[in-house]
Structure formats: structure tokens, C-alpha cells
Amino acid sequence: MINENDNTIIDILLFISVTLRQFAGNCSLTCEMSNKDNDRTGHAEPYMENRACIGNYEGDDMGHDLSSDTTIWDDAVALDRRHVFHTWHAQRNLHPEEIVGGHGSWLRFADGRDRLDLTSQQVNVNIGYQLPAVIAGIRKQAELLCTIGPDYANLARGRAASLVARRAPEGFDKVFFTNAGADANENAMRAARLVTGRDKIISSYRSYHGNTGSAISATGDWRRKPNDYARGHVHVFTPYLYRSEFSATTEQEECDRALRHLEHVIQFEGPDTIAAVLLESIPGTAGILIPPQDYFRGVREITRRYGILMITDEVMTGFGRTGFWMALDDYGYTPDIITFAKGCNSGYVPAGGVIMSHDVAAHFDDVVFPGGLTYSGHPLAMGAIVAAQEAMESEHIVDNAHDVGEKVLGPRLTALMDGHPKIGEIRGKGVFWAVEMVADRSSRKPLDDATMGAIVRAGHEIGVVIGVHANRIHVTPPCVITPDEAADGVDMLEKALKEAGC
Ligand SMILES: Cc1ncc(COP(=O)(O)O)c(C=O)c1O
Numbered sequence: 001m002i003n004e005n006d007n008t009i010i011d012i013l014l015f016i017s018v019t020l021r022q023f024a025g026n027c028s029l030t031c032e033m034s035n036k037d038n039d040r041t042g043h044a045e046p047y048m049e050n051r052a053c054i055g056n057y058e059g060d061d062m063g064h065d066l067s068s069d070t071t072i073w074d075d076a077v078a079l080d081r082r083h084v085f086h087t088w089h090a091q092r093n094l095h096p097e098e099i100v101g102g103h104g105s106w107l108r109f110a111d112g113r114d115r116l117d118l119t120s121q122q123v124n125v126n127i128g129y130q131l132p133a134v135i136a137g138i139r140k141q142a143e144l145l146c147t148i149g150p151d152y153a154n155l156a157r158g159r160a161a162s163l164v165a166r167r168a169p170e171g172f173d174k175v176f177f178t179n180a181g182a183d184a185n186e187n188a189m190r191a192a193r194l195v196t197g198r199d200k201i202i203s204s205y206r207s208y209h210g211n212t213g214s215a216i217s218a219t220g221d222w223r224r225k226p227n228d229y230a231r232g233h234v235h236v237f238t239p240y241l242y243r244s245e246f247s248a249t250t251e252q253e254e255c256d257r258a259l260r261h262l263e264h265v266i267q268f269e270g271p272d273t274i275a276a277v278l279l280e281s282i283p284g285t286a287g288i289l290i291p292p293q294d295y296f297r298g299v300r301e302i303t304r305r306y307g308i309l310m311i312t313d314e315v316m317t318g319f320g321r322t323g324f325w326m327a328l329d330d331y332g333y334t335p336d337i338i339t340f341a342k343g344c345n346s347g348y349v350p351a352g353g354v355i356m357s358h359d360v361a362a363h364f365d366d367v368v369f370p371g372g373l374t375y376s377g378h379p380l381a382m383g384a385i386v387a388a389q390e391a392m393e394s395e396h397i398v399d400n401a402h403d404v405g406e407k408v409l410g411p412r413l414t415a416l417m418d419g420h421p422k423i424g425e426i427r428g429k430g431v432f433w434a435v436e437m438v439a440d441r442s443s444r445k446p447l448d449d450a451t452m453g454a455i456v457r458a459g460h461e462i463g464v465v466i467g468v469h470a471n472r473i474h475v476t477p478p479c480v481i482t483p484d485e486a487a488d489g490v491d492m493l494e495k496a497l498k499e500a501g502c
Pocket residue numbers: 122180181182183185208209210211280284285313314315316317341342352
């Protein structure tokens with residue numbers, strides 16, 4: 001029913017329109033600008049005064065020729081356009097908005113306005129912006145020791161590993177730290193291949209696993225196609241009842257048929273060629289596709305039957321996003337390897353990693369693991385993990401995500417369907433929701449990219465940051481969003497839908 005090529009183009013166009021927009025007024029902002037009038041966050045930090053304090057042009061006596069930058073040294077957007085190469089985009093027509101600060105679930109834009117962030121950026125800022133306890137944790141570690149190589153023991157690293165492993169099932173004690181999610185998946189696949197002595201990795205067409213060699217080949221979405229150089233990757237269809245590949249009409253049918261399809265692919269590929277099945281707990285970028293309750297237990301059974309390892313990608317879903325510490329907690333199964341990143345410290349300092357079950361870790365007790373990174377377990381990232389994990393626990397941030405999903409986002413987003421016929425489906429849990437937009441409910445044809453872009457622009461004017469992927473609005477605020485803020489967010493989203501004619 002869905003045309004994947006259409007989706008690809010829409011994805012690219014919308015990604016551009018979501019993150020980048022008209023900005024001309026922003027370029028001439030000065031440090032005199034007051035931020036107090038519109039401070040809905042209660043945060044009195046003088047963002048605009050701080051803004052020009054990083055880097056001192058006059059003081060550059062290092063022989064750098066910065067003459068071409070003198071006139072724009074205080075202009076973030078102009079500097080960006082001259083020097084910054086952005087991810088996933090053609091560069092010419094980019095017009096990035098300048099963000100000058102943030103607090104909790106709010107972002108301060110250079111136009112002086114605060115907007116409620118319903119995206120958490122790359123769905124990673126689970127603890128919200130500028131959580132004081134985490135800033136203090138990073139500062140404390142910076143004063144103690146900013147950097148130390150991976151070969152040494154370090155208290156922040158050990159504590160971070162212990163706190164992360166605590167969130168995995170029983171028997172997962174060892175953590176290999178990476179810089180982010182892609183290299184976590186890269187090393188998880190490497191481990192699975194070494195443990196099994198097999199080559200192939202099965203993953204979903206509806207997935208994103210990161211932008212490195214094997215991770216991008218394991219990815220199913222459009223980003224794989226121009227980057228598909230790694231060998232040994234096979235893709236399957238995973239459950240998505242709204243656009244079923246299996247002509248299913250119920251969750252149970254979708255589940256059973258997706259499992260049968262997976263097993264057939266394994267049999268036809270040759271089970272003894274397959275090292276692992278790699279799946280996101282809830283495919284995120286692909287559309288927040290909530291798997292049927294029995295699906296993962298079925299995958300576990302099939303993989304065990306054929307001696308195949310199971311890697312669960314919790315990079316986007318881990319640490320509170322779904323109202324559980326790990327999304328897999330809601331599915332009652334135990335994989336062999338878990339990957340994580342984003343929510344472990346909400347990106348305050350980049351970090352990710354691989355949590356290994358006892359058997360996987362034990363394989364490398366006497367066998368060299370041929371993988372490493374200069375910054376594996378970087379102390380500043382580890383300090384941020386320790387502080388973030390402690391804050392998440394003491395401030396009941398995961399419970400908050402669960403309750404906000406159950407009491408506010410779920411019911412209020414679902415209620416939007418009544419007045420908005422272009423909403424095809426609402427699905428999600430915790431602070432992880434998709435609003436699937438369609439041209440009409442009977443055809444389920446994805447809503448056009450121009451209208452999706454109009455929703456984002458209307459939201460910006462109203463005061464809310466709306467994230468769009470293809471024909472879906474992904475409502476993924478920080479896990480710390482309050483029930484009132486979440487309700488306001490849905491109200492603002494509704495206004496944006498109306499203004500865009502939906
Ligand atoms: C499920 C999943 N896995 C892996 C990644 C890659 O993570 P990173 O961008 O930190 O490398 C992402 C990024 O969005 C993701 O959503």
C-alpha cells in the first residue's frame with residue numbers, strides 16, 4: 001500500500017523543513033536582547049549574554065587567519081553557513097535556527113521565544129535540558145580527570161557500567177562503551193559474528209541502526225541505499241499492522257505471520273550462516289511501530305531453535321522513553337546482547353555501548369575481542385551517565401514518562417482523531433508516540449510533504465517544536481515533561497493541525 005520511494009523523498013524534504021527554516025531576522029540578534037519577558041521556563045539564565053563568551057576573536061594569536069570571520073564572529077547562523085557541514089543534507093539551501101538555551105522540556109530560540117520541545121532532538125534528551133545534577137556531575141568529573149584511556153580502571157567508568165547493566169535482564173554484567181549508537185550496533189554485530197562463527201545479520205526493512213559500515217547496512221530505511229557496502233546483511237518485514245505486509249487484520253495474525261516470515265527467511269538463507277537477528281525494541285525512526293505483545297518471545301524461540309543470537313537495539317527506546325527502563329521490559333524476553341546510547345545520559349556528553357549477556361561476555365574471557373575505541377568509557381561521558389542515571393532514579397523520571405503516556409499523551413492524542421480525519425492512526429507508549437497522517441482514512445495514502453511541512457511551521461509560530469518523519473508526527477518530548485506541559489503540547493499540536501488545514 002505504501003510507496004517506499006515516495007516515503008524516501010518525503011523523508012528528505014521533511015527532515016529539511018523540520019530542522020531548518022526561514023531565519024533572516026535571527027542573523028542580526030545582539031547580546032543586548034532581553035530574554036526575561038518570555039521566560040516560560042522560570043529560568044533566569046542570561047542566555048544571550050553568555051552566547052558570545054565562548055571563543056575570543058581578539059585573543060586569537062595562534063596564527064590562524066580568521067580575517068574572513070571577523071564580521072560574523074557573533075553570528076551563529078552565518079558562521080554555521082560558512083563552516084558547518086550538516087548531517088544527512090544537501091548543504092546549499094540550509095537555514096538552521098539558532099538555539100541559545102534550554103531548560104526542562106523547553107528550548108530558547110534566538111528570536112527570544114521559548115518553545116516546548118516535543119522532539120527531544122534526536123529522541124535523546126530524556127532528562128530534558130540543563131538538569132543541574134548532571135551538569136554538576138560532569139563538572140565534578142572534569143575537575144577530577146577529563147580524560148583517560150580505555151586500558152585503565154576508572155571509578156566513573158566502573159560506576160557507569162554498573163548502573164547501565166542494572167537496567168538489563170539478570171546475567172547481563174559487562175558493558176563495552178562506545179561513542180554513540182551506531183558503533184554500539186557495529187560492535188554488537190562483531191561480537192555476535194565472533195561468538196557464533198557465522199556471518200549474516202538479519203534486521204528489519206523498517207529500521208535505523210546507525211551510520212557506520214555494518215550498522216547502516218543493517219538499517220532498512222532509505223539511508224542504507226547510498227551506503228550499502230557491508231556484506232552479510234539480510235532484511236525481513238516486521239510487524240506493522242496498519243500497513244501490513246502480511247494482509248493481516250488483527251495483531252495476532254500480524255504477529256504470527258511476521259514470525260512465520262522470519263523463520264522462512266532463516267531457513268532459506270541457511271540457519272548456519274546467520275549470526276544474529278538485530279531488532280529495535282520499538283522501531284523508532286521507522287514510525288514508532290509498537291510490536292505485538294508476543295512478537296519478541298516468538299523471535300526468541302526461533303533464534304534459540306537455530307542457534308542464532310538476538311541483539312536488541314535499545315538506542316532510542318532505552319532509559320525511560322517508553323515508560324520502562326528498557327522497552328524490552330514490557331515484552332518478557334531476554335536477548336543475548338543489548339545496545340544503548342541516547343537516553344543513558346541524554347547526550348550531555350556522547351556515549352553508547354553494548355551490554356553483553358554472561359555467555360557472550362564469557363566467550364571473550366580468553367579470546368581477544370578485536371574492537372576498541374580511543375574514547376571507550378570516556379570519563380566525562382561516564383560522569384554524565386552516573387549523574388543522569390542517579391537523577392532518573394531519584395526523580396522518578398521513568399515513572400513520569402509512563403504516567404504522562406498513560407494519562408495524558410495516549411488519551412489526548414487519541415481524542416484528536418475525532419476532529420481530524422487526516423489522522424490515520426495513533427500509536428505509542430510512554431513519551432514515544434506517532435501520529436500517522438494520511439490523505440484520507442480509506443486509502444491510507446501518506447499525507448503529502450507540503451502539508452506535513454506546514455504543520456511544523458505552524459507549530460513553530462504557535463510555540464511548539466514538532467518532529468516529522470515522512471507522513472508521521474513523532475511526539476517524543478523529554479521524559480521529564482509534566483502532565484500540564486504535555487496537555488499544552490497536544491493543544492498546540494492540534495492548533496498547528498488546524499492551521500495546516502488538517
Ligand atoms: C534505534 C537506533 N539505533 C541506532 C542509532 C544510531 O545512533 P547514533 O546516531 O548515536 O550513532 C539510532 C539513532 O537514531 C537509533 O534510533
